[in-house]
Amino acid sequence: MTNHTKPALRSYLAATKNFASGTRTPRQFLEQSLELYDTWEPRIGAFVCTNLPAARAAAERSTERWRAGKPRSRIDGMPVGIKDIIETVDMPTEMGSPLFSGWRSAKDAASVRALRDAGAVIVGKTVTTEFAASEPRGTRNPWNLEHTPGGSSSGSAASVAVGIVSAALGTQVIGSTIRPASYCGCFGFKPSVNALNREGSHDYQSQSCTGILGASLADLWQVAHEIVARVGGDAGTPGLQGPDELPLPRKPRSLAVLETGGWDAVRVGAKQRFEECVARLKSTGVEVRTRHTDNNVAALEAELVNAAELSHRCNGWEARWFLRSMRDRDSGSLSRTLLERAEKYEDLTLDQHRTDLRERARIRAVHAELASICDAAITLSAPGAAPQGLASTGNPEFAVPASLLGVPALSLPLFEVDHMPLGLQVVGYFDRDADAFAIASWLESSVGRTASALRGAAQS
């Protein structure tokens, strides 16, 4: 099986410029989406199900609104995908598990309802690993069908990467948005914890977030903004803070480089791309602090050594009741990986969990202190491009720090290794998601150009 078309991102925000004049319409935009769906879906398997009649009708109504000069929002008419652990009233929510085959929630999740109210066109439900954990469900990487798209938001990343949708909802509790964004070559946003309302989504762990995969930073920001404007963050929190449109690019004064969690495992080409990026940053006058040159960064790196273990233990306690419930229903319908995970945390006590929560809070405070000397941190989104094989969704380790810290993270598809995409990760500070976007915008326009040049060089 070979690719006839190269994957290409399709920004909806860029397209809307022509909607007001009427030279293009949301309905036309959707029809192109559906052509791409016909081309790509048989190869990549990004969707669990679709509701195309409803999508076409929604795009038609959106077209009318743009024509009348009354779009509901900047994403009115945007084709979007919904990770299949997030509830939809018009489609089943199957959670990547046979235990939820055909299951219907009878409501829209808060984020889905917000998207509809903003005029977005829900194309379908995208493939998730089993209960958004590790077990893959067959989606392939559009850059190379023999490689994993990453997980757990596999279908969301793959469908955005080929332009079927301009954005898709994902989730992240360990690395489920940043990693597939990196592997599939799209933009990914994991917000500050609690910043987007998770009600009606099966991502209930304390460091879990609704994430977004998108065709550009502008698409990401706008989707996040339109959701939060309508349904807020998790109940009782202020929700995502920031302007009505993508924050303007801002050059950072100083950036920290994070090498935590398996920097040794970074593949040669990936390390090279990242080092070139750092060199380029320095050449533009950005101060770059690393564990080798800065005590505060070194202190944070030391705290993050066990980030993955601590994250898994927090999640393990928080998911235990659910996995027990599923195991009792039919343990034969659960993957071996999930059964082993359930087993692993079976004896955790509430006291141990409380200790873990305090430890996590302490590490978060160490990170927050870095804000006085670094505007953000950068690192790779993954130790390398998407590995070959569909049996594993790859190594999530590089996405763990932002998950544990509860801070915003963005993956920018700026690198290419072995003809596969790889993301530059920007890690911001809690509740300052807009600042992370501003810096990411600047990085895209400066480092991005370099990366493209390098990409050209690497391919020649």
Next chain:
Amino acid sequence: MTNHTKPALRSYLAATKNFASGTRTPRQFLEQSLELYDTWEPRIGAFVCTNLPAARAAAERSTERWRAGKPRSRIDGMPVGIKDIIETVDMPTEMGSPLFSGWRSAKDAASVRALRDAGAVIVGKTVTTEFAASEPRGTRNPWNLEHTPGGSSSGSAASVAVGIVSAALGTQVIGSTIRPASYCGCFGFKPSVNALNREGSHDYQSQSCTGILGASLADLWQVAHEIVARVGGDAGTPGLQGPDELPLPRKPRSLAVLETGGWDAVRVGAKQRFEECVARLKSTGVEVRTRHTDNNVAALEAELVNAAELSHRCNGWEARWFLRSMRDRDSGSLSRTLLERAEKYEDLTLDQHRTDLRERARIRAVHAELASICDAAITLSAPGAAPQGLASTGNPEFAVPASLLGVPALSLPLFEVDHMPLGLQVVGYFDRDADAFAIASWLESSVGRTASALRGAAQS
């Protein structure tokens, strides 16, 4: 229609004393529950559905464990009811709405799973008002079938009051646990916000809590404790803090009296009972501070004047996406009350909601300061006994302060007015639920005796 039997609470914790010796068994306890079910259920309509074969089998297994000297917990074998907005894998969850008729969640809620793991016997799903809001669903007050049982945890309170179950899960976001406890004459506990894991329950608003209706303070505490020990509080929070068994009674040094929110509406008999109670407290040497005698109490009372409005507005924003989703499905299936409520908050903005959250936080801080001079606050659980009629679930205003403040509240069935029960409410401090229980225990054993004597006098 007349009552042949007087409602009577059946504490499970009191009964377990005989389980170790084998003179009584959980199975026998359940059979008595089911006899009461047969007697009462046709009159009070407390259940939406039951799973009696599963309950009998669970009681049988519990009996074996007690016999072997290995009960899973102090509530192993306790018959419990589950409010029908909380998900159960073996029974539908109908939310008091035709829109969820026959709907199944495919999992147990965290609290339900915890109860099963603790050995509790789930008897059935108890009647809730429509989506735990205002519209009643026919349950009657066992003390007088022409009177409301209160809401929204109507069936939970009524089923505990007549002894079918020793405890039942409820929820409270305005007054849905404290009020029905008061009206039905059982004990009620609304914990500190976030203290009991709400995952899998349709009470997702920021001041909502899983509450417990029970036959005694010991039953309440133990159920709460066994839940939190197994599934914690809401993800990321420490969960209910306190000892393994009911905290020992502790005489308060000083108590605040709260008259907020419609003290003028308090009926004569109710006011009399409460004043006698206060007099009795003073006679035992407890310092009692009121708005008339203490500036701090007066300041808090002033802050609480708009507690109901602020609470409703917070909930209104937080529930809007859901009500919109239901309205789109079939507005004809929603009550007029709910449609009006949805309409009322339709134009709220995120900025207004953020202002409301900050205002609530400010009021909470004012309350927290009271801790230095008062060990708890007391007030009535409702302005009077359950009013006649089934069309309304009564006035929730007295339960609002604890809901808005996010602090623990207990309703103790110590008063009687017009041959109907009425609760004394104890309002504690955030995350100090055990202290509230300790003081409530003391009040029950001292004021309680007085109240009984008064009750006798009033009836003669």
